[in-house]
Amino acid sequence: MTRVLVVEDDPQLVRALVITMRARRYGVDAAPDGATALRLAATRPPDVVMLDLGLPDMDGVDVIRALRGRSRVPILVLSARHAAGDKVAALDAGADDYVTKPFGTDELMARLRAAVRRTEDTPLALGTTRVETAGFTIDLLAKKAVRQGHDVRLTPTEWQLLELLVTRPGHLVTQRYLLQEVWGASRSGHTNYLRVYMAQLRRKLEPDPAHPRYLITEPGMGYRFEG
Template sequence: MTDTPNRILVVDDEPSITEFVSYALKKEGYNADVVDNGEEAFLLASKNKYDLFILDIMLPGMDGYELCRRLRSKTTSPVLFLSARDTELDKVVGLEIGGDDYLAKPFGVRELIARVRALLRRGTGGDFPGASNSVTVSGITLDEDAHTAVGENGEIDLTPREFELLASLMKSAGKVVSREDLLRDAWGWEYLTETKTVDTHIKRLRDKIAGAGYDPGLVETVRGYGYRFHA
């Protein structure tokens, strides 16, 4: 195992996608480079070592399929395709030309990170930076693999959205997390303008925390910005 974070190249011509994906990767401790076309991506891959490639299929100029073919002449690092094209044929083509996985748009941050972790494990044969899947803060243990939050009185019954919000807050315990960042984590890139929905779900999350015997004030409102989970 190395202490150097995995390096990932993200190739997509939609700024909203690259912003979302690079944010999610960096939050998990990975190094992420971003380009918006296949030609520049291949040039970077020829000069640098990447542990994973995340490629859109519909790129200007050289598309993702052709880029994948060329990458396979240079590297065995895994390739994850991102695409709004979600037919079985698209997936088969992507895998047959050398892709390792296929994720359809829109997607959520947890699904993305789960795919990334799986591909990096497969590529390295073991563990890697950013692979810690559980965290314990203020007596609550959150396990992302099991998708559970467990307190002193047993498991806290959370909806998927509530779990994602709690995960985002607990992994940044002691720090303020903006509503926009919470949206990226819990809902995905396509919901970045609907910040008020976060407040509603935070209220429900606090009720669940109180019902488990904890102070709902563990989730503090930072007025005008977002929320903070107290360590």
Template structure:
């Protein structure tokens, strides 16, 4: 873990395992944050935005697979899953939920360090806009991790549907999302007119976020195709 020092979050309910991982992280010149359960882990992840998360699947308050899903709503930080369970089904569930790698307990410190280094190298790719760091566009600040949008420093209230639509656009900032991609992301498999649904809710978002809703600069229409969240500052 070359400089600058990487912050690693360890979420495991066994103090002995946490201390082993902390020692391995610090030996590689990193900083370790510890959490004994899912709730604390998610709270620290939102606050500290760690470069890597080491996550035990068998947590006392929530299944580790659900924690993976929750993290992936806003973070691109690599997740290294630890588990005492050896089945391929468990590994597949964790990887399908967004984990990047899997290590079965008991594990060697050398292998743990090597896998963490590999994940950190891969993680130096582009972060999730608005998730790994809040997205700032003029007076609008979008923080996906904390589900917060502010304009001129004041909170902007969004309905759950508006929030889901904004999150889909922001996590793909700079890329055109088709009507179908956005409709599937927000409404799932429900039947309906994707273009009409989107036109209504894009209108709501523009009224709340754009300086001039009739001349949008944040949520841009790509005629006949879909919408794009602007990637410029």
């Protein structure tokens, strides 16, 4: 059973989410604040986290950073904050998706299913299982990246983007295709998601993120991996 940790201080919303997800056979834990969420995540590791940014004891972005320090669990933000800066801050901290309140139940469940899919094994194109460059090595079967002898911690969303690129070396992978594959058709126009996540991948893998050698932008079109 997929276990979801809901981090939300609105008891009515929590009750509605718990009823909705349990009816769809998800296991649910709930935390009313950041400290409780981090404690639950450590003692009962969830498969997905649903997180409000406006928590009573700490900002949700700080909770995301704390979770990312020890886990690759998918994090789905539920927030009334609509500003682009808030969305970018949450994604940059390590969130996998961002849903603004109020939201429809069908959309939320689709977002949840997409988050779960990103943690599952996916077929590797062209039989690729291992990618080696002068700067880093990627084992796609083990979902492990190593740079300069050290493991690189990547989120599920970062892994999925990386897989889509490195299994098609030298080929342009369009923005629309990446968005649809990772976030679904409803996010096909959200190119800011790609900019944030590609910047994160470059910071983690490129020797000089400002002048990428491996993860190349094709302006207005998409991205290309050069091994």
